[in-house]
Amino acid sequence: MDVILFLIFAALAVACGINLVVQTHPISSALSLIGVMGSLAVLYLLLGGEFIAAAQLIVYAGAIMVLFVFTIMLLNARAERKGGKTSKARLFGIPLLVVFLGLVAFTIQGLLPKTEGVQFGRFRGGSAEAIGLKIFTEYLLPFELTSILILIAILGAIVLARKEID
Amino acid sequence: MNFLILSLIKAAIVAFVLMTTLAYLQWIERKVIAHIQLRVGPRRVGPHGLLQPLADVIKLITKEDMIPSHVHRVFFLLAPFLAVTFALISISVIPFGPEIDVFGVRTYMQLTDLNIGVLFILAISSVGVYGVVLAGWSSNNKYSLLGGLRSSAQMISYELPMALAVAAPLLLVNSLSLREIVDRQGGFMLGFIPRWSIFQGPWPQIFGFFVFLIAAFAETNRVPFDLPEAENELVAGFHTEYSSMKFAAFFMAEYANMVTVSCMATLLFLGGWQPLFPGAYGSGFIPSILFAIAGLIALYHGLNPARKLDKFTLPAFALVFFGIAVLFLVPILSNILLPLFWFAAKVGAILFLFIWIRGTLPRFRYDQLMHFAWTVMFPIAVVNLLVTALLVALTGK
Amino acid sequence: MPTSVPLSWYLLLSAILFALGIAGFLYRRNIITVFMSIELMLNAVNLTFVTFSYKLKQVDGHIFSFFVMVVAAAEAAVGLAIILTVFKNRQTLDIDEVDSMKY
Numbered sequence: 001m002d003v004i005l006f007l008i009f010a011a012l013a014v015a016c017g018i019n020l021v022v023q024t025h026p027i028s029s030a031l032s033l034i035g036v037m038g039s040l041a042v043l044y045l046l047l048g049g050e051f052i053a054a055a056q057l058i059v060y061a062g063a064i065m066v067l068f069v070f071t072i073m074l075l076n077a078r079a080e081r082k083g084g085k086t087s088k089a090r091l092f093g094i095p096l097l098v099v100f101l102g103l104v105a106f107t108i109q110g111l112l113p114k115t116e117g118v119q120f121g122r123f124r125g126g127s128a129e130a131i132g133l134k135i136f137t138e139y140l141l142p143f144e145l146t147s148i149l150i151l152i153a154i155l156g157a158i159v160l161a162r163k164e165i166d
Numbered sequence: 167m168n169f170l171i172l173s174l175i176k177a178a179i180v181a182f183v184l185m186t187t188l189a190y191l192q193w194i195e196r197k198v199i200a201h202i203q204l205r206v207g208p209r210r211v212g213p214h215g216l217l218q219p220l221a222d223v224i225k226l227i228t229k230e231d232m233i234p235s236h237v238h239r240v241f242f243l244l245a246p247f248l249a250v251t252f253a254l255i256s257i258s259v260i261p262f263g264p265e266i267d268v269f270g271v272r273t274y275m276q277l278t279d280l281n282i283g284v285l286f287i288l289a290i291s292s293v294g295v296y297g298v299v300l301a302g303w304s305s306n307n308k309y310s311l312l313g314g315l316r317s318s319a320q321m322i323s324y325e326l327p328m329a330l331a332v333a334a335p336l337l338l339v340n341s342l343s344l345r346e347i348v349d350r351q352g353g354f355m356l357g358f359i360p361r362w363s364i365f366q367g368p369w370p371q372i373f374g375f376f377v378f379l380i381a382a383f384a385e386t387n388r389v390p391f392d393l394p395e396a397e398n399e400l401v402a403g404f405h406t407e408y409s410s411m412k413f414a415a416f417f418m419a420e421y422a423n424m425v426t427v428s429c430m431a432t433l434l435f436l437g438g439w440q441p442l443f444p445g446a447y448g449s450g451f452i453p454s455i456l457f458a459i460a461g462l463i464a465l466y467h468g469l470n471p472a473r474k475l476d477k478f479t480l481p482a483f484a485l486v487f488f489g490i491a492v493l494f495l496v497p498i499l500s501n502i503l504l505p506l507f508w509f510a511a512k513v514g515a516i517l518f519l520f521i522w523i524r525g526t527l528p529r530f531r532y533d534q535l536m537h538f539a540w541t542v543m544f545p546i547a548v549v550n551l552l553v554t555a556l557l558v559a560l561t562g563k
Numbered sequence: 564m565p566t567s568v569p570l571s572w573y574l575l576l577s578a579i580l581f582a583l584g585i586a587g588f589l590y591r592r593n594i595i596t597v598f599m600s601i602e603l604m605l606n607a608v609n610l611t612f613v614t615f616s617y618k619l620k621q622v623d624g625h626i627f628s629f630f631v632m633v634v635a636a637a638e639a640a641v642g643l644a645i646i647l648t649v650f651k652n653r654q655t656l657d658i659d660e661v662d663s664m665k666y
Binding site for chain 1: 566567568569570571572573575576578579580582583584586587590591592593595596598599600602603606609610613614616617618620621622623625626628629630632633634635636637638639640641643644645646647648650656657
């Protein structure tokens with residue numbers, strides 16, 4: 001069951017990733033990226049990271065990507081014009097690339113030490129309570145620094161995007 | 167029983183009840199707003215217009231399904247699908263009652279209990295913005311684009327006070343799982359005050375409740391925050407170009423969102439399916455008493471009816487109400503039906519509040535709306551959270 | 564078909580997504596798509612962190628992944644503001660046309 005879920009969502013993630021690179025219109029790329037983030041959220045759930053899965057959906061897919069989509073709509077982005085690349089290179093290059101990468105992946109995977117597989121439920125330390133305990137005791141300084149970082153980002157975005165007062 | 171079969175049965179029951187609720191929520195809204203405006207509302211299709219939702223469904227299905235030529239087809243077709251999907255998914259983690267025992271099968275009245283249930287609902291409502299955004303943009307139309315942008319900007323702005331208002335009762339119950347949140351709101355203080363979040367603990371969550379309700383109005387694009395879909399400002403906002411089933415999908419998504427936020431408010435602040443006063447004082451008889459009173463009123467009006475048809479329909483309703491009142495007294499069923507009654511009563515009260523406010527208040531202008539979110543709601547929510555956290559830490563709960 | 568997913572498959576998926584992010588970053592011409600490829604790379608790195616957090620049975624990987632998300636949010640806000648400014652000044656979103664420092 002784990003394997004089936006992993007294969008489905010990994011295939012979905014890779015398909016959305018390829019779609020992101022291949023599509024010409026930015027909105028299609030944005031939606032493909034949201035698809036990638038959704039599949040990754042499910043993969044985090046399989047790895048026992050429930051808080052990170054929820055945070056991925058709330059922060060990444062629900063806020064950052066909405067910002068991207070807003071900007072694309074605001075700037076009225078159009079599809080890119082076609083570049084001048086030869087199609088012969090693409091015809092030979094892409095299958096060769098896939099074969100090469102497949103060989104590299106297979107070799108590396110054979111060389112890695114055999115560890116236990118990932119089974120859903122074996123790692124229970126990813127709950128909100130565990131993360132909260134660690135963030136507010138051991139990683140308190142990075143936490144406070146990232147809050148200042150966000151403050152700086154807010155100020156920067158407001159200064160950059162405001163209208164000029166003539 | 168096998169977990170999968172049990173889940174499928176529960177999912178089928180919940181889906182059926184939810185769809186019926188959504189259809190009749192529209193009927194209730196039309197009737198209540200009509201009575202607020204001193205008119206009657208739908209009354210021709212079926213007794214008192216009760217078959218009106220059915221007529222609406224048939225009308226929407228058989229309408230011509232137009233896709234204008236200037237839209238971006240893929241996103242145009244994807245947007246209502248996303249809106250409806252995300253609106254309906256949130257119901258899967260909402261607990262309707264405690265653990266029950268049906269024909270020897272012990273199960274919770276909840277489809278699934280995630281231990282991050284609250285975060286799940288927040289995540290789904292965050293991702294639910296995309297249906298609106300895509301609908302507005304793909305329609306390739308000034309009014310739709312403006313409506314879509316305004317609506318989604320409003321939704322993401324009010325997510326912040328909503329999340330902060332949600333965080334405060336979580337401090338009182340120490341868990342993110344919805345079932346545990348409701349379980350910890352059981353019991354009574356001083357013998358008769360229920361231990362709900364708005365009454366409980368070092369800091370009663372009344373401000374949090376109101377902040378959550380106001381943010382919920384804005385999240386679901388209801389009056390007084392419904393400028394993005396107001397008919398006299400923006401033609402029809404982001405769903406201008408949609409017809410037939412896709413339009414029905416957006417409507418269904420709006421009502422499903424309303425139901426979801428009402429359920430959230432009930433679970434987090436009003437104690438879910440916990441009764442209002444202890445069973446020792448007779449809270450088990452309240453539903454029977456209420457339905458019996460409703461039956462008596464229906465019978466009284468049925469004896470000297472205002473309209474001729476009511477001579478038959480009102481006594482029929484009275485019979486139904488008396489039947490339900492008797493059903494609540496049967497001991498085997500009352501374990502299941504009593505918590506359901508309290509939950510449905512609280513959710514129904516909040517939904518009635520939604521409909522009541524729609525009939526009463528005028529709408530905000532868009533800049534007033536955004537200003538309100540960032541300068542009034544957000545500070546109140548933050549201060550509420552800080553005070554709750556301070557008092558919880560000081561009293562050492 | 565193994566009964567549980569080997570850990571190396573997760574790392575492989577992360578590598579593929581990272582490579583796709585780099586490909587998008589180098590190949591595409593629209594500024595916003597380039598930016599989205601950067602976000603794809605960050606997501607791939609997040610997956611690696613969570614995978615190793617599973618292997619070592621510690622929650623620190625999750626926390627680091629959380630910080631990566633926060634930094635990505637800040638970066639997205641400022642980056643999009645910069646893109647807006649570039650668009651206001653050059654009226655184009657094509658990075659091949661934003662190639663001179665002189666205005």
